[in-house]
Amino acid sequence: xxxxxxxxxxxxxxxxxxxxxxxxxxxxxxxxxxxxxxxxxxxxxxxxxxxxxxxxxxxxxxxxxxxxxxxxxxxxxxxxxxxxxxxxxxxxxxxxxxxxxxxxxxxxxxxxxxxxxxxxxxxxxxxxxxxxxxxxxxxxxxxxxxxxxxxxxxxxxxxxxxxxxxxxxxxxxxxxxxxxxxxxxxxxxxxxxxxxxxxxxxxxxxxxxxxxxxxxxxxxxxxxxxxxxxxxxxxxxxxxxxxxxxxxxxxxxxxxxxxxxxxxxxxxxxxxxxxxxxxxxxxxxxxxxxxxxxxxxxxxxxxxxxxxxxxxxxxxxxxxxxxxxxxxxxxxxxxxxxxxxxxxxxxxxxxxxxxxxxxxxxxxxxxxxxxxxxxxxxxxxxxxxxxxxxxxxxxxxxxxxxxxxxxxxxxxxxxxxxxxxxxxxxxxxxxxxxxxxxxxxxxxxxxxxxxxxxxxxxxxxxxxxxxxxxxxxxxxxxxxxxxxxxxxxxxxxxxxxxxxxxxxxxxxxxxxxxxxxxxxxxxxxxxxxxxxxxxxxxxxxxxxxxxxxxxxxxxxxxxxxxxxxxxxxxxxxxxxxxxxxxxxxxxxxxxxxxxxxxxxxxxxxxxxxxxxxxxxxxxxxxxxxxxxxxx
Amino acid sequence: xxxxxxxxxxxxxxxxxxxxxxxxxxxxxxxxxxxxxxxxxxxxxxxxxxxxxxxxxxxxxxxxxxxxxxxxxxxxxxxxxxxxxxxxxxxxxxxxxxxxxxxxxxxxxxxxxxxxxxxxxxxxxxxxxxxxxxxxxxxxxxxxxxxxxxxxxxxxxxxxxxxxxxxxxxxxxxxxxxxxxxxxxxxxxxxxxxxxxxxxxxxxxxxxxxxxxxxxxxxxxxxxxxxxxxxxxxxxxxxxxxxxxxxxxxxxxx
Numbered sequence: 001x002x003x004x005x006x007x008x009x010x011x012x013x014x015x016x017x018x019x020x021x022x023x024x025x026x027x028x029x030x031x032x033x034x035x036x037x038x039x040x041x042x043x044x045x046x047x048x049x050x051x052x053x054x055x056x057x058x059x060x061x062x063x064x065x066x067x068x069x070x071x072x073x074x075x076x077x078x079x080x081x082x083x084x085x086x087x088x089x090x091x092x093x094x095x096x097x098x099x100x101x102x103x104x105x106x107x108x109x110x111x112x113x114x115x116x117x118x119x120x121x122x123x124x125x126x127x128x129x130x131x132x133x134x135x136x137x138x139x140x141x142x143x144x145x146x147x148x149x150x151x152x153x154x155x156x157x158x159x160x161x162x163x164x165x166x167x168x169x170x171x172x173x174x175x176x177x178x179x180x181x182x183x184x185x186x187x188x189x190x191x192x193x194x195x196x197x198x199x200x201x202x203x204x205x206x207x208x209x210x211x212x213x214x215x216x217x218x219x220x221x222x223x224x225x226x227x228x229x230x231x232x233x234x235x236x237x238x239x240x241x242x243x244x245x246x247x248x249x250x251x252x253x254x255x256x257x258x259x260x261x262x263x264x265x266x267x268x269x270x271x272x273x274x275x276x277x278x279x280x281x282x283x284x285x286x287x288x289x290x291x292x293x294x295x296x297x298x299x300x301x302x303x304x305x306x307x308x309x310x311x312x313x314x315x316x317x318x319x320x321x322x323x324x325x326x327x328x329x330x331x332x333x334x335x336x337x338x339x340x341x342x343x344x345x346x347x348x349x350x351x352x353x354x355x356x357x358x359x360x361x362x363x364x365x366x367x368x369x370x371x372x373x374x375x376x377x378x379x380x381x382x383x384x385x386x387x388x389x390x391x392x393x394x395x396x397x398x399x400x401x402x403x404x405x406x407x408x409x410x411x412x413x414x415x416x417x418x419x420x421x422x423x424x425x426x427x428x429x430x431x432x433x434x435x436x437x438x439x440x441x442x443x444x445x446x447x448x449x450x451x452x453x454x455x456x457x458x459x460x461x462x463x464x465x466x467x468x469x470x471x472x473x474x475x476x477x478x479x480x481x482x483x484x485x486x487x488x489x490x491x492x493x494x495x496x497x498x499x500x501x502x503x504x505x506x507x508x509x510x511x512x513x514x515x516x517x518x519x520x521x522x523x524x525x526x527x528x529x530x531x532x533x534x535x536x537x538x539x540x541x542x543x544x545x546x547x548x549x550x551x552x553x554x555x556x557x558x559x560x561x562x563x564x565x566x567x568x569x570x571x572x573x574x575x576x577x578x579x580x581x582x583x584x585x586x587x588x589x590x591x592x593x594x595x596x597x598x599x600x601x602x603x604x605x606x607x608x609x610x611x612x613x614x615x616x617x618x619x620x621x622x623x624x625x626x627x628x629x630x631x
Numbered sequence: 632x633x634x635x636x637x638x639x640x641x642x643x644x645x646x647x648x649x650x651x652x653x654x655x656x657x658x659x660x661x662x663x664x665x666x667x668x669x670x671x672x673x674x675x676x677x678x679x680x681x682x683x684x685x686x687x688x689x690x691x692x693x694x695x696x697x698x699x700x701x702x703x704x705x706x707x708x709x710x711x712x713x714x715x716x717x718x719x720x721x722x723x724x725x726x727x728x729x730x731x732x733x734x735x736x737x738x739x740x741x742x743x744x745x746x747x748x749x750x751x752x753x754x755x756x757x758x759x760x761x762x763x764x765x766x767x768x769x770x771x772x773x774x775x776x777x778x779x780x781x782x783x784x785x786x787x788x789x790x791x792x793x794x795x796x797x798x799x800x801x802x803x804x805x806x807x808x809x810x811x812x813x814x815x816x817x818x819x820x821x822x823x824x825x826x827x828x829x830x831x832x833x834x835x836x837x838x839x840x841x842x843x844x845x846x847x848x849x850x851x852x853x854x855x856x857x858x859x860x861x862x863x864x865x866x867x868x869x870x871x872x873x874x875x876x877x878x879x880x881x882x883x884x885x
Contacts, residue, residue, distance in 0.1 A: 020763075027763055038687075039748065041788055042695040094765030101769040103758040103820045105781040112771030131781055136694055140784060144757035151752050159745075183737055212690045246657070247664040247710075248691040346785075350692050353711045354659065431763070480671040523673050524682040528643060529738040531670070531685050631765045 006031055007441050010177055010192040012163040012219060014040025016135070016426035017406025018198030019142035024434025024630075026149035030441075033190060034146070034157045035179055037214050041143045044200050044212040045426065048135025049253035049347055051117060051127035052099075052423040054092035059116055062615075063124040065089040070603065070618040072421060075121040075305050076374070076414020077561035077571065077608050079232065079579070081599035083383035084394075084411050086620065088428045091629045095427050096128050098631055104141040105130050107343065117343075118258040121305040121418040123613055132253050132346035138423055162534065163219045166195060166226055166402060167459040174401035175448045176456060178463045182534060185527045187467065189460045191448045194401050194437045197223065198430065201373045201407040205546050206495070207487030209370035210242055210251040220377055220408050221541025224548065229398040230582045230591075231410035232375035233545065234552030237417055237562050238496050240309035241331050242369035243354060249369035250354060252331055253347045254419040257302040259340050261333040263313070264289040264363070265321040273319065277611040283321060289330075292316050299613040307416045307562040308610060310368040314496050323365055330363035368496060372422060374413040374562065375549070377404035378581060381411065381599070385624035393440050395433040401444075403437060405429035410579075415561025431630035470536055475519025479536045482513055482520070486546060494550050498565050503554040507590075510547045514589055517543060548582040548591045555593055556580065561608075573605055632656070635718060636676065637665055639684055640729035641739040650684075651676040651725075656718070662702060662709040662728065663688055666740075686740040693854055696787025699794070700740045701729040706794035706852050709740075731794045744790045750810035751788070753833050758823050770821040783816040783862065785855040792849035792859055804838030808849040811840060812862035818869070831866070831873040840870050 007030045011022045014036040022032045034040065055068040069089040073080055100106060100114065106128050107115040116125040130137035149155040160182040167176035167189065176191040202217020203209035224230045240263075241256070242249040257263070267284020274280050275296045284290025293312060294301040302309075317327045333341060333348070341348065341360050351359045382392040395403045395411075405426070412425040489509045493502040517540060524532040556563055558572035579598055582591035602620045633656040642648050652669050653676045666686050673683040689697035691710040698709040703717065703726060717726055734742035772780075786809055793799045793807035814830040817823035823830075834840040840863065849859040 023763055038689060038695075038697065039744070039788070041748070042689045042697050044690070046694045046787075047690050047692065097765050097768050098763060101758070101760050101766065101822070103769065103780075103817065103823060105777050105784050107781075108772055108774045108777045110774060112773055114768070130784075133694060133785065137781070137784060144751075145760065145763070147748075147752060148757050148759075183743075212695065213688050245659065247661065247667055250692045346694075353693065354661075354713075356659075356713075356716075478671070484671075523680070526682065529685050529741055532683055629765070631763060 007438065008033065008192045009194045009196060009437055010035060010190060011196045011198060012177065013043070013198035013200060013406065013408070015043035015045040015198060015200055015406060016139055016142060016423060017430040018196070019139070019146050020427045020430025021196050021198060021405060021434045022155055023142060023145050023149065024431050025437060026146070026154040028438055029154070030438060032155045033192065034155055035161050035163055035177070036157070036159050037162050037182065039159050040146070040157065041140065043139060044215050045139040045423070046133070046136040047210070047212060047251065048423050049132045049251060050119060050255035050258065051129035051134045051420045052096065052138065053119065053126050053418070053420040054096040054128060054424065055089065055124070055126045056093045056096065056114075056116070058113060059125045061124050063126055064617065065092060066620055067124065067617060068092065068126060069620075071122050072412070072418055073414065073603055074606070074608055075418040076416055078414065078577065078600070078605040079235070079560060079598060080412055080414030081381055082602040083599055084381045086602060086623075087627055087629065088412055088425060090627065091428055091631065092424055094629060094631050095424065099138060099141055102141040102145055104137050107131065117255060118303065119419045120254050120257070120303045120309070123300070123303070127255070127258070127420045129255065132255055132344045135423055138427070163197070163199065164222065164537070165459055165463050166223060166399065167456055168226065168399065169451055169455055172400065174399050175451060178459050183529055185530055185533065187460060187463050189456045191456060193441055193444055193448050194403065196403040196405060196433050196437060197377065197408055198406045199408045202542070202545050203370055203373070205486065205542050205549070206370040206490045207483055208249050208491055210239055210249050216538045216542055217545050218538035218541045221545045223377065223397070223399070223402070224582070225541060225544060225584050227399060227584065228402070229378040230375065230545070230548050231378035232552070232580050233548040233582055234556055234580060235374035235415050235562050236370060236495065236549060237306055237372040237374060238310040238368045239306055239371035240313050240368050241366040243351060243364070244328060244367050245354060250350055251369070251371065252351060252364060252366055253344070254306070256331060256333055256344055256347060259333070259344060260336050261331055262291050262302055263293050263309070264291045264330050264332060265316055265323060266290065268321060271319055271321070273315065275611070276609070283319060297610055300610045304610045305416055305418060306371070307564070310496050311564060313368055328365045328367045331366045332363035333359060334361055334363055370491070370495060372417055373407060374410070374415065374417055375552070376408045376410040378579070379404050379409045379411055383599070383601070383624060384627045393436045395429055395436055396440070401440065403433045405433045415563060428630070435630050467537070471522060471525050471533065473519065474521050477516045477520040479517070479520045479522070479532070479539050482516060483539060486510070486513055486543065490546060494553055496564065498553050498563065499567055500554060500565070503550055506550050507547060507554065510543055510550060511590070514543050544584065544589065547589070551591050551593055552580045552582060571608070577605065634724070635714065636725040637669070638725050638727045639740070640727075641684055643738050644736050647736070650681065656714060658715065660714045662712040662714065662726070663691055663698060665714060666709065684740065685738045694787065696789030699731055699789045699791055701731060701794070703727050706731060706791040708789065708854050711854070731790055733794050733799050734790060744788070747788045747790055747793065747807070747809060750806050751813060753806065754810045754814040754830050755826065756810065756813040756817055758817060758820060759826055772821070776819065780816060780819055783812055783819070783857060786812060786857055787855065789854065791852045791854060795848035795852040797846050797848070798842050798844045803842060805842035806834070806838050808859040808863060811866050812857060812859050815862040815865050827869070828873060831869050834866055834870050835874055840867050
């Protein structure tokens with residue numbers, strides 16, 4: 001067998017990240033096996049509404065990718081490694097042009113060029129958009145390109161299949177996966193020399209979130225159990241504007257505010273509130289609309305970053321100013337022109353369908369909701385001019401051969417993500433991994449076909465044994481009720497405001513739930529699309545990630561981005577300007593936490609202020625001259 | 632507390648049966664939440680503990696296309712089906728759920744809609760981009776054209792149109808409305824138009840556009856309000872033209 005081996009890669013997840021990776025790999029002639037728990041076209045990327053950022057400077061504002069990078073790094077409260085952020089922002093205009101060539105129906109100006117809107121955390125208009133369902137349209141455009149490669153035989157999809165376990169060889173290198181067919185519950189092992197995980201966020205750990213029901217975090221939880229490092233888990237973004245409901249907290253896009261929507265409550269002049277620039281102001285005029293963000297943040301107003309807006313909504317409600325005495329405020333777009341409202345149709349329709357009220361006429365009632373995980377798998381990033389740039393691999397996890405991209409990685413967003421940066425980071429990381437994986441395969445000595453088969457047989461046997469054990473459990477606990485309990489604790493103690501006493505108790509609670517999880521019994525033990533089993537098998541790793549999120553939060557005694565503790569109201573760069581790394585401890589089932597320095601080579605941390613806006617081009621130090629963009 | 636009944640046609644191929652669940656009505660409850668309740672406590676109206684009902688769900692805001700099913704015989708998304716609204720409309724306290732009937736049944740309310748995605752390959756529903764590189768912008772497009780393409784491009788491949796179509800059945804090989812509309816979407820793009828014929832020709836084949844019986848149910852049930860009948864008409868005209876062109880052996884150069 002001297003013939004050159006076929007290069008095969010497994011991609012787990014078919015959202016924006018997974019699809020752009022699969023596309024890039026197939027373009028280079030690699031064979032991709034794409035695994036997804038749903039039809040890839042239904043992936044959670046479809047829920048992204050507002051847009052995708054790229055500093056293309058088409059609005060005459062002197063915008064530049066460097067300002068974009070600066071605002072992203074500052075928005076993330078300086079916790080993001082800087083080289084990947086800078087490269088992402090440099091690549092953004094090219095990514096938009098590529099998606100434009102794929103026929104993605106971006107909104108247009110009268111001249112037929114791409115239109116851009118403003119977004120949170122910036123005063124530049126750099127967000128390209130497709131109405132108010134941009135994620136859906138970008139996903140479809142990539143889905144279409146990948147379907148082309150499917151017809152050419154370069155991509156094979158296993159949809160309705162779930163990643164259950166990574167096959168790791170004796171050297172600790174990824175060699176394949178065990179997957180389960182949801183329709184017949186059969187387990188199967190697949191070999192490959194590289195595995196790319198693009199499995200999305202873990203919002204379902206909180207149960208009530210803006211996430212799709214696929215976003216359990218189970219794939220990352222399973223990898224974490226197998227030794228993968230998980231970084232910055234405690235940074236969970238709470239989006240300020242979602243519709244409160246039973247089954248899902250449906251998002252009302254930040255673009256509603258970017259297009260002129262305003263947050264307000266009825267004022268009460270007898271009450272006052274402190275502002276971050278040291279003023280004490282009264283809570284509006286009694287009985288009249290009080291546009292609190294505009295008063296507290298005169299420059300950014302309704303477009304402060306999400307963590308800030310969420311805390312202010314909570315603060316206003318805690319002063320008893322919530323609408324109808326409840327934890328909710330108004331998001332008002334009723335004053336906007338019909339034309340502007342039309343650009344928001346996709347989200348306004350969602351509000352109308354689920355509440356029966358027309359937001360074009362009456363203000364929407366909204367409240368913050370769990371939305372996005374900045375944390376995720378730790379991945380490597382040798383920068384362009386690092387001496388070891390070509391002996392390491394970008395987007396590779398701590399398990400050699402296993403890459404991680406999209407919301408499921410920890411890169412790009414630091415302590416808080418700016419709106420419209422997630423779609424960008426997903427596509428960018430997908431393209432980058434699409435170039436790094438082939439290089440990894442070229443460098444790889446021993447290929448999986450030369451490995452003993454018992455490695456694969458054993459991995460399958462382990463998963464089969466787990467399945468039989470779970471199906472055979474005869475306890476009194478119901479996995480869905482355990483999920484409700486986890487949700488109550490996580491939402492109450494590990495979201496907008498945190499404190500150490502509650503976090504400690506939540507960790508104890510998670511331990512208790514881990515114990516009780518051993519005593520569940522399933523209402524369904526069948527072998528045909530057994531959704532009870534599917535969820536029960538996900539819930540174990542979800543509990544483990546819940547512990548990662550909570551313990552990371554407990555140990556981080558400071559206020560940074562989305563992580564806020566009243567006991568520690570200041571950012572503490574001396575002790576906590578560092579990346580949290582969680583490793584699974586098999587005995588305690590709890591994470592072991594350590595820290596790693598943040599790559600700050602381009603920009604020195606400054607105070608993160610949103611009360612005043614200065615238009616200045618930031619100075620980047622140590623910029624490499626040999627940055628090669630992935631497209 | 633008002634109670635209502637979910638009557639569900641469930642089971643596996645060849646073994647389908649009706650089962651009823653009595654549930655409590657709450658404001659703004661949707662069918663998805665009702666099914667979640669059954670999942671947590673799967674007890675039927677006779678008080679028997681049974682296997683939870685399987686259904687597909689995803690975004691829960693009508694943008695992913697997962698939760699298509701028949702709600703009182705109408706194909707729609709379960710997430711936007713509000714219980715109170717349906718009870719008020721029908722003046723009954725029973726809502727009937729069934730799986731889509733035009734696709735292979737997997738279990739309970741879940742069917743396999745792979746055929747929908749295969750049809751997208753047949754009509755080459757994509758832009759033939761040379762590569763995934765930065766080669767500058769795509770063509771200029773007017774806001775009016777964008778508006779039309781965006782609307783056509785919101786198709787979630789949910790299958791409601793095919794379900795409602797009398798021409799889509801075991802006895803016919805009609806491709807269904809959604810892929811025809813997708814062919815229109817890509818032909819409406821200046822670059823897509825360069826390969827127009829490759830999308831029109833498959834529609835001239837067996838099971839193509841001629842199989843449409845013009846019942847117009849598709850546009851009525853489409854959750855995204857895509858003008859499917861209009862798309863079929865547009866593609867029908869193109870198909871006729873193409874058929875004539877194909878009578879002449881040399882390709883038509885513009």
